[in-house]
Amino acid sequence: MQFTKAEEYGIFGVMYLATQPKGKVTPLSEISENQHVPEKFLAKIFQSLCRSGLVRSHRGVKGGFTLGKTSDKITVKEVIESIQGPYYISKCLMEPPAGQSPAMLSLRKFLERAQGSLLKVFSSHTIKDLTDWQD
């Protein structure tokens, strides 16, 4: 429901994969070490990223993760919503508007507008934009 450590770490992880040589399989331990992120926490996050296809997992010795598609095709919004589900700026937008007070309906209308503005930024930036900014 908000931008937390999980999303932060997830983006770092995907960014790291994006800067690795194409085809290289990178284990969690390497990502964790380089980006200073708790490994087990990162593992949980990458499970979600894997399920949504943003990254691909490879088990066994010399296993690890690779990107599911090129970094310029992965938007920040995709990463965020893979990890925590649909993004809501406020809890009250999660509940259906039926039977709510006039003041609430009015506030919802406003919040939806604000949220739309935010999601537009989320979906118009890719991981490649972020890694490019790193230099």
Add this chain to the structure above:
Amino acid sequence: MQFTKAEEYGIFGVMYLATQPKGKVTPLSEISENQHVPEKFLAKIFQSLCRSGLVRSHRGVKGGFTLGKTSDKITVKEVIESIQGPYYISKCLMEPPAGQSPAMLSLRKFLERAQGSLLKVFSSHTIKDLTDWQD
């Protein structure tokens, strides 16, 4: 650091005052009852709103609150930031950028852009906009 019940209730409270006859002093109990908000919680919120001058308090019998300025002069951003201080889309924007990792600096750049987009919506809508939408 995020859009919570406190901000929600605060906006409801100010909206309610905005719909009352000009000059009327409205006690918390009335606002609480009409907007279905816990009275003590609302009291705390209104302390902040009072300190920042958005509402004016009147003590004693027949006391209560009035608006500090007309509702078309009160932006949503003012209400939010009165209640919870500066609005940050993410915790990591609260800390100074000095000495952070390249990935973090890159993410900050992105988050600042997203946050700016959001604050623009917050500051370009007033309480009057919200009460007008109620009809």
Add this chain to the structure above:
DNA sequence: AGCCCATGCAATTCACAAAAGCCGAAGAAT
């Protein structure tokens, strides 16, 4: 004086974020 209502602080409950741990499954190397 007595009542009413805001003020301010303390305490509590509750939910969720953040992290750590454990055991199992899959796959490669030998």
Add this chain to the structure above:
DNA sequence: ATTCTTCGGCTTTTGTGAATTGCATGGGCT
């Protein structure tokens, strides 16, 4: 086949902040 490595998924713990409640205080009206 066995062993080692790495992900998979579940459970539990810890920490933090949201959301509330309670009480004692103080100012103003009648």
